[in-house]
Amino acid sequence: MTLKTAALSAALVLVAAAVVPLSSQGRGGGGAQGSAVVLRPARVFDGEAMREGWVVVVRGQRIDAAGPAASVTVPADARAIDLPDTTLMPGMIEAHSHVLLHAYNETSWNDQVLKEPESLRVARAVNHLKATLEAGYTTIRDLGTEGAGYADVGLKQAIREGIIPGPRMLITTRAIVATGTYAPKGFSPEWTIPQGAEEADGQSLVRVVRDQAGRGADWIKVYGDYRAGPNGEAMPTFSLDEMKLIVQTASSIGRPVVVHASTPEGMTRAVMAGAETIEHGDGGTDDVFQLMAQRKVALCPTLAAGDATTQYGGWKKGTDPEPANIRRKRESFGRALKAGVAIAAGSDVGVFPHGENARELELMVAYGMTPLAALAATTSVNARVMHMETQIGRIAQGLQADLVAVAGDPSKDIAAVRRVQLVMKAGALVRGGK
Ligand SMILES: [Zn+2]
Numbered sequence: 001m002t003l004k005t006a007a008l009s010a011a012l013v014l015v016a017a018a019v020v021p022l023s024s025q026g027r028g029g030g031g032a033q034g035s036a037v038v039l040r041p042a043r044v045f046d047g048e049a050m051r052e053g054w055v056v057v058v059r060g061q062r063i064d065a066a067g068p069a070a071s072v073t074v075p076a077d078a079r080a081i082d083l084p085d086t087t088l089m090p091g092m093i094e095a096h097s098h099v100l101l102h103a104y105n106e107t108s109w110n111d112q113v114l115k116e117p118e119s120l121r122v123a124r125a126v127n128h129l130k131a132t133l134e135a136g137y138t139t140i141r142d143l144g145t146e147g148a149g150y151a152d153v154g155l156k157q158a159i160r161e162g163i164i165p166g167p168r169m170l171i172t173t174r175a176i177v178a179t180g181t182y183a184p185k186g187f188s189p190e191w192t193i194p195q196g197a198e199e200a201d202g203q204s205l206v207r208v209v210r211d212q213a214g215r216g217a218d219w220i221k222v223y224g225d226y227r228a229g230p231n232g233e234a235m236p237t238f239s240l241d242e243m244k245l246i247v248q249t250a251s252s253i254g255r256p257v258v259v260h261a262s263t264p265e266g267m268t269r270a271v272m273a274g275a276e277t278i279e280h281g282d283g284g285t286d287d288v289f290q291l292m293a294q295r296k297v298a299l300c301p302t303l304a305a306g307d308a309t310t311q312y313g314g315w316k317k318g319t320d321p322e323p324a325n326i327r328r329k330r331e332s333f334g335r336a337l338k339a340g341v342a343i344a345a346g347s348d349v350g351v352f353p354h355g356e357n358a359r360e361l362e363l364m365v366a367y368g369m370t371p372l373a374a375l376a377a378t379t380s381v382n383a384r385v386m387h388m389e390t391q392i393g394r395i396a397q398g399l400q401a402d403l404v405a406v407a408g409d410p411s412k413d414i415a416a417v418r419r420v421q422l423v424m425k426a427g428a429l430v431r432g433g434k
């Protein structure tokens with residue numbers, strides 16, 4: 001190629017780039033408004049049940065049709081994507097992430113909060129978001145920047161505007177803690193140490209809830225208990241009245257409240273105040289879980305976080321006997337299942353590497369859930385918990401074309417969700433589909 005023709009082709013590429021509409025998430029799957037794509041997997045998990053012999057038609061950003069091949073009219077111009085031996089499912093949803101954190105065995109949480117520049121944390125988050133999307137997670141609820149200010153606001157915007165690839169984000173900005181109860185801790189009391197969340201108490205909660213919402217929080221995240229006891233044990237922080245004030249202020253402006261709580265009293269106050277999801281819930285008793293089931297409060301158990309931190313602490317899983325904290329977690333998860341609490345799939349990813357979100361589904365099954373229920377948790381249940389059930393979480397006509405194809409049948413072997421063959425977000429192919 002001569003210099004002149006090289007320059008000419010470069011110019012042509014530029015022209016072509018200029019006329020092709022910017023695809024925010026990747027190569028066009030559904031393509032331009034008119035053209036359609038038909039996906040032909042071995043089976044479809046529609047968010048609730050496994051369906052053999054289904055096809056799915058995508059047009060533009062949405063699912064145009066889904067059903068048995070014989071009953072779905074495939075447009076003559078549709079591009080076919082054959083996905084033999086795969087299961088096509090709704091794009092997975094992560095209900096509890098921290099994209100501004102990275103694995104604690106790389107850098108402790110304290111050092112991430114105190115020593116890492118916010119710009120470094122954002123740079124890492126860009127990679128984390130890409131890894132999350134490529135793992136088949138097309139929506140995440142990110143539950144606090146943990147010292148990285150309002151950085152989630154810009155990341156969410158960058159994804160929405162197609163500047164970086166990543167899942168659709170629901171965000172909480174800084175999250176809220178009661179004064180003196182959070183971390184980093186252990187410094188001379190003369191110093192004021194930056195905290196991993198915003199402190200507020202009493203009436204100031206009203207201002208902080210509104211302030212976080214005004215700066216971009218979709219949900220209000222609150223720490224209902226923390227290791228604030230005299231011996232560092234987990235104890236309730238906000239009073240019931242404070243918790244009610246938070247929920248009242250947030251719900252008045254359309255923000256649901258999500259509460260970190262692992263003590264029975266912290267969980268109970270959150271439920272009584274009107275929180276919509278409880279995170280962790282390790283110490284949940286039969287009574288607390290029955291109350292949650294009655295009030296339709298979902299539990300996001302974050303099984304993968306404890307599993308990871310216990311291994312970072314020296315537990316050799318598979319060799320050593322099961323430590324007491326893991327046994328307690330397995331038992332309390334069992335009590336929640338028995339009580340009929342809605343289980344949201346949220347892993348606390350960030351504690352462990354992003355893109356490994358599926359650990360949560362594997363542990364849910366290992367701790368007693370059926371694979372089909374775990375699949376529903378990460379799709380239709382999470383969509384409902386996030387008030388997005390008319391947009392995502394199922395494969396049905398009119399919903400966003402958020403789709404993931406995995407090799408094998410995850411209702412028989414949940415680990416199949418890791419074998420991602422194709423990812424589509426809002427009709428745009430992110431991975432696979434040639
Ligand atoms: Zn968390």
